[in-house]
Amino acid sequence: MLTFEVLKTDPSSHARRATLTLNHGVVQTPIFMPVGTYGTVKGVTPASLEAMGAQIILGNTFHLWMRPGQEVMKSFGGLHAFERWNKPILTDSGGFQVWSLGEMRKITEQGVHFASPVNGDKLFMSPEVSMQIQTGLNSDIVMQLDECTPYETKGHITTEAEARQSMEMSRRWAQRSKAEFQRLENPNALFGIVQGGMFEHLRQESLDALVEMDFPGYAIGGVSVGEPKEEMRRIMAHTPHRLPAHKPRYLMGVGTPEDLVEGVACGVDMFDCVMPTRNARNGTLFTRFGDLKIRNARHKADHRPLDETCTCYACAGNSGVSWAEGGREGFSRAYQHHLDRCGEMLGPMLASIHNLHYYLNLMKEVRAALEAGMFGEFRQRFHAERARGV
Template sequence: MKFTVVKQSRKSRARAGLLETARGVIETPVFMPVGTLGTVKSLTPALVAEQGAQIILSNTYHLFLRPGADLIARAGGLHKFMSWDRPILTDSGGFQVFSLARLRKITADGVEFQSHLDGGASHKFTPELVVDIQRKLGSDIMMPLDICSAPDSPKAKVAEDLRLTLEWEKRAGEHFAAAAGAPDSAQALFGIAQGGMYEDLRREAAQCLAELNFSGYAIGGVSVGEPEEDLYRIAEYTAGLLPPDKPRYLMGVGLPQNLLRCVPCGIDMFDAVLPTRLARHNSFFTPAGQENLLNARYAEDFAPLAADCDCYACRNFSRAYIRHLAQAREILAIVLLTIHNIRYLLNLMRAMRSQILNDEL
């Protein structure tokens, strides 16, 4: 994997880049639609590609539990299994272990948990196993096992979580490097900077990770319920400490207002489940903000969802029609709103990239 900054903005820390992977070149800054279970909910992979998605995100924890990494490996890897030939980033499952699973026991070796599926069976993630799972999935960008501290954790606990996370990341890096020479191995491993809302811990994380020389660096532990200003403060502060020649990925962040604030901080990659989740709750993006189609004022609104949007939904249907579908609980409402929300974010990123290239951002 090779990352090139093609333009550094003179007016902010924003940059336009190219991330070259074995499955294609990704233009950054980039938004990655989320396909947690190996599907971007309600869309075929062809439709996801048609919206302009260059890379999607999928989830190690969920795929490990169901249908299982070995089954996906026997199917030829996740790309083939789900029929998506562009890059895939898989997250480590750490976030899900700490948010979904029960009875978590953290030891120096890893984390034991009871899944939220299969009758609460016990599992254990170690840094090495999580790399191995992602190898089986065949993801283009892997993430190491980390501990996502609760937003209300005291500083001493966040610091303890960070130290263990950094040890795990070192082990993940060594395990990854040991098998990196394999002929089928074009995969990359990123590091994740944790440290909660504490700038000194974020600095420690960034410094330690830079020494481990990952292919890219993520900022984790945000978008976990903290005030929005804390998210921006930590994203900007941490991004400024990460190596400038590697991609920077802000995990779990991707609403339009977030992208507008965080691209100028020098973030290159974003993901969020919200665009697809909001669509399933009849919400859609407009330049004026997020709207809900069930609002009575849209009953006879024959305008498109967003005036300047070029998505299939906006080119062909009115708010009144999609609202009618939503009220009748027709599946097409979800499909059209998902197409719109994803296209809206991808268009926003393309526009921002073009502004960076022209020194207008």
């Protein structure tokens, strides 16, 4: 089940405010979706995710197929009960992970043959297999199996002919994914994925074909795969607003806070990226006023929180009152610098909580700006504050 209702549009851009209703709940968009590759968002409990406002999270079909496997997942009735998350879940198709295996895999029209990165077993992933695994996961949003078109391979930039060949196979796989999804009588929603590399006319061909197949929602794939930022932004500006206005649009694997705000302006409703948690584990924190490197020695004795305007647990403690508003219960930069230098696991846990809260709160502010008819002003202020620096 999926229903999508656009509540407000921004006259100065393609941005819109909407609600997305799925089998496990309602999602307010635009939204950022935390990534839980192995059935968990690294270092963050489900209770913390709910407290910080997460409405929908991701699971990874490929990795959950490897471990714990289909039989275990079926015994729990799907991923929700297994990981104790009662809100919506989106699962990717496994296509990106298979693509990332490089020489360990062989792609054919039928599907992908590859060696398991876990134990070396010979395995086969096809559109039909992906649909069967995702049906067992009982994810609210299922993604078609596609071939992720690389920007370059071993220094060779993908040509138009290569991008076309990849896109056309993804289009055929979309048809097969839909047929198997329907055969399985999956009660959830299947999204098609627009491919076409860095070529707008190929993106349009892919888009037109998928719209004719009438998916409940659509994603833009094959971006953030090594291309220069200006190339990604060019495709982001071209594709989303050309998708049906009455259906949700998802930009896969993107990205920075700036990417999210500009993606919303281009008409995107849904985002995901590993960046908040990955950067947290590497000591990089996102703040309203730019990125903060907690490993820098200048933070060794700094009593301030990561972000004086933030109300996350790392910055405000249980009070939920920011430093700027008089709260003093959060953890200092000095303490979080100390945790990182000592390799204490609390360090990346607090950093992950902060980064995810920042992303989710950013989307909350975007929704509020759209509701107030002030998205243009918000967009300008956002970029000015981020450029100011910490």
